[in-house]
Amino acid sequence: xxxxxxxxLGSFMMLANNIFINRSNRQGAVQTFKAAVDQIHQKKVSVxxxxxxxxxxxGDGQLLPFKKGAFHMAIQAGIPIVxxxxxxxxxxxxxxxxxxxxxxxxxxxxxxITTEGLxxxxxDQLSTSTRDQMTHALVKLLEEQKKNI
Numbered sequence: 001x002x003x004x005x006x007x008x009l010g011s012f013m014m015l016a017n018n019i020f021i022n023r024s025n026r027q028g029a030v031q032t033f034k035a036a037v038d039q040i041h042q043k044k045v046s047v048x049x050x051x052x053x054x055x056x057x058x059g060d061g062q063l064l065p066f067k068k069g070a071f072h073m074a075i076q077a078g079i080p081i082v083x084x085x086x087x088x089x090x091x092x093x094x095x096x097x098x099x100x101x102x103x104x105x106x107x108x109x110x111x112x113i114t115t116e117g118l119x120x121x122x123x124d125q126l127s128t129s130t131r132d133q134m135t136h137a138l139v140k141l142l143e144e145q146k147k148n149i
Contacts (some may be wrong), residue, residue, distance in 0.1 A: 021069070023053055033069050037077045047073070048084070051130070063138065066131050071123045080112035081126075083134050087141040104148075106141050110134065 004010045004020045013020075019036050022028050036047055051071075052064035074081050085108045092103030110133055118126060 033073045037073055040077045063135055066127045068123050071127045075115045075118045080114050082112045083110040085134050085137045087145045108137050
């Protein structure tokens with residue numbers, strides 16, 4: 001939800017009907033995910049979620065632990081998970097001054113993971129296997145990125 005107040009990104013996200021999750025309010029977050037499931041069914045929209053809950057800045061091919069809300073939502077909605085992995089941008093981002101100097105970010109879309117037939121009992125395994133697949137892909141992307149620097 002913090003991005004909501006980050007100009008100009010927040011304005012664009014609100015205009016695009018993005019759903020903001022207040023991570024400090026668990027009950028509110030659960031209600032927001034339920035509303036997202038309704039939107040998926042009513043408007044036939046896709047949802048993108050950063051399952052780490054924030055931007056990871058490790059830069060070494062490690063992902064932060066995944067939050068479970070996205071996986072509960074995917075199972076409730078009966079929709080597949082399509083993992084997307086982004087390479088690191090630390091080589092051309094200046095965190096002290098908050099600007100990019102120019103560079104390339106590689107994006108890899110992994111095969112969809114079905115949630116068909118899954119229940120809330122499967123959330124932990126689904127989260128773990130998704131994270132493992134994404135970590136493996138991220139390590140490969142970072143290896144490629146290092147070759148091109």
